Amino acid sequence: MKSWTTTWMTEGVFDDEYKQYHLMAWLQRLDKEFNAVKLYPALDKLVAHHQTLETVFNKFNELVQNDERTLKGLDFKTKRLIFEQTHQPSALSEHLVRLTAFALPLVQKKINEGNEVKAYVSSQLQLEPIGILPLYKNEGYLFLQNEQSTAISTYRFTLSMVELLDNHLNRLRLELIDKRDKRRFTTLAQFKHELTRRYKDLPNPAAFVLRSKFPFPEMETLLPLGQRLLLREVV
Numbered sequence: 001m002k003s004w005t006t007t008w009m010t011e012g013v014f015d016d017e018y019k020q021y022h023l024m025a026w027l028q029r030l031d032k033e034f035n036a037v038k039l040y041p042a043l044d045k046l047v048a049h050h051q052t053l054e055t056v057f058n059k060f061n062e063l064v065q066n067d068e069r070t071l072k073g074l075d076f077k078t079k080r081l082i083f084e085q086t087h088q089p090s091a092l093s094e095h096l097v098r099l100t101a102f103a104l105p106l107v108q109k110k111i112n113e114g115n116e117v118k119a120y121v122s123s124q125l126q127l128e129p130i131g132i133l134p135l136y137k138n139e140g141y142l143f144l145q146n147e148q149s150t151a152i153s154t155y156r157f158t159l160s161m162v163e164l165l166d167n168h169l170n171r172l173r174l175e176l177i178d179k180r181d182k183r184r185f186t187t188l189a190q191f192k193h194e195l196t197r198r199y200k201d202l203p204n205p206a207a208f209v210l211r212s213k214f215p216f217p218e219m220e221t222l223l224p225l226g227q228r229l230l231l232r233e234v235v
Helices: 004-010 016-035 043-065 091-123 188-198 218-234
Strands: 069-075 080-085 125-129 141-146 151-164 166-181 206-212
Touching: 004 091, 016 091, 016 188, 043 091, 080 218, 091 125, 091 151, 141 188, 141 218, 151 188, 166 218, 188 206, 206 218
Parallel strands: 141 206
Antiparallel strands: 069 080, 125 206, 141 151, 151 166
């Protein structure tokens, strides 16, 4: 499946103004996501597209700059060789260089805005263990609790290792197993004890609570950021 970046650059009308309009429309949609404090997958997509744009810009700019040239003379004042281009770069190469040069700073600016939202949300989060943590922390539970709500979401997490070439990557999988009103039990420690009775394959689970001061979107913001915080605790 083609990425948005590839489709934007290579399909449709090869007109700079037309392409710029579509880029701005796409960035405006992402702007609405950030204004709603919905960080993911918008922020990850922006970073991936910026990397693609940077790669395309460097490759095609190199083609344009290094097209066949003939030595014409020497500028003694600057001590530089003077070349004459004998073959013009293709219209497509020049088009892609212009597009990526226009897009890169705009995408980077939007990434910066997303990171500012991320930093603010992260400052309002706190990850805490529930009870004494066991030595085995590859499996357990994560509670999401918002201080302005009585709802609590419970996720079961599983840590696994993925081998990628010579690297070992840790992957944390989260599965929603319960949503309830916190008034239905006294403490999270009691709820953890209830889960050990329900899921007997985890008799002594690691358990954490991610507390947020404000009701941020769960799937697009709290859960991805909580997953990153939890991964640092259990690895």
